[in-house]
Amino acid sequence: MQLIHSVQALRDALSAHADIAFVPTMGNLHAGHLHLVALAKQHASCVVVSIFVNPLQFGANEDLANYPRTLEADCEKLQQLGVNYVFVPTVSEVYPDFDGVNLHQTMTIQPPPIANVLCGATRPGHFMGVATVVLKLFNMVQPQVAVFGKKDFQQLHIIQALVRQFNLPLTIVAGETMRESSNLAMSSRNGYLSFAEKTQATQLIRALKEVEEKALQGQHDYVSLEQAATQQLTQQGWQVDYVAIRSAQTLLPAMPQDTQLVVLGAAKLGKTRLIDNIEFCAKPLK
Numbered sequence: 001m002q003l004i005h006s007v008q009a010l011r012d013a014l015s016a017h018a019d020i021a022f023v024p025t026m027g028n029l030h031a032g033h034l035h036l037v038a039l040a041k042q043h044a045s046c047v048v049v050s051i052f053v054n055p056l057q058f059g060a061n062e063d064l065a066n067y068p069r070t071l072e073a074d075c076e077k078l079q080q081l082g083v084n085y086v087f088v089p090t091v092s093e094v095y096p097d098f099d100g101v102n103l104h105q106t107m108t109i110q111p112p113p114i115a116n117v118l119c120g121a122t123r124p125g126h127f128m129g130v131a132t133v134v135l136k137l138f139n140m141v142q143p144q145v146a147v148f149g150k151k152d153f154q155q156l157h158i159i160q161a162l163v164r165q166f167n168l169p170l171t172i173v174a175g176e177t178m179r180e181s182s183n184l185a186m187s188s189r190n191g192y193l194s195f196a197e198k199t200q201a202t203q204l205i206r207a208l209k210e211v212e213e214k215a216l217q218g219q220h221d222y223v224s225l226e227q228a229a230t231q232q233l234t235q236q237g238w239q240v241d242y243v244a245i246r247s248a249q250t251l252l253p254a255m256p257q258d259t260q261l262v263v264l265g266a267a268k269l270g271k272t273r274l275i276d277n278i279e280f281c282a283k284p285l286k
Ligand code: PAF
Pocket: 024, 025, 026, 052, 054, 057, 130, 133, 134, 152, 155
């Protein structure tokens, strides 16, 4: 496994490979990331993993400086999985016009309005930052396949739109959410939870599961289901951003005729914001 920091060195190394699968990450790798890497290995003989904590996707009130940076441990895990290249670019390599203070001269992607709802409503500019860095990384790595997790369902949706709308010559592969035995979705943010919070954190997926079950039983008043789940989590001590039943294809609010659905939730437990979702097939209202 080779650790690479510059785009030029990456291009030189990758010129020898015909099929490349790519997993972009921000590091602090857990079993969920490693599952995506294993998936990437099924799609190409050369696997590139990037580790880049992208300043453009952090809001002013989000803690970019304290984001966990665990390069050595991450590289050990990737080495064990047989990853070929770990690409760890500097901020100036990714954002050449960054002056060290602000990113004002940086060209960015403006995602469609779907990026401004759900997580985008409380994290303005977040998906602009994600789409911009992902396009840059795609240009640098030029993979045939890129793997993203379904846990970040809205991110996956926006990246699929980026690839489709900008005619990018690659296929997006979606990896299932990896879960602890308690059913808690694996996330870098779980590391911020206290012992007691980690037990309580499973309430989020349980609330989403109840929504799914009620929808499957034929309840089509989705707004009421969302409100009931929000109320339940609030009573349990969560600060809820949203519980939303959406079309899994468009991410627009689900209509009673829609069959491919996803229920998504985002809520804060103490200081930690967690997200999760469940995809399901509902019977359409006749
Ligand atoms: O999901 C993430 O870790 C990040 O949003 C990504 C896709 C690596 C872009 O920085």
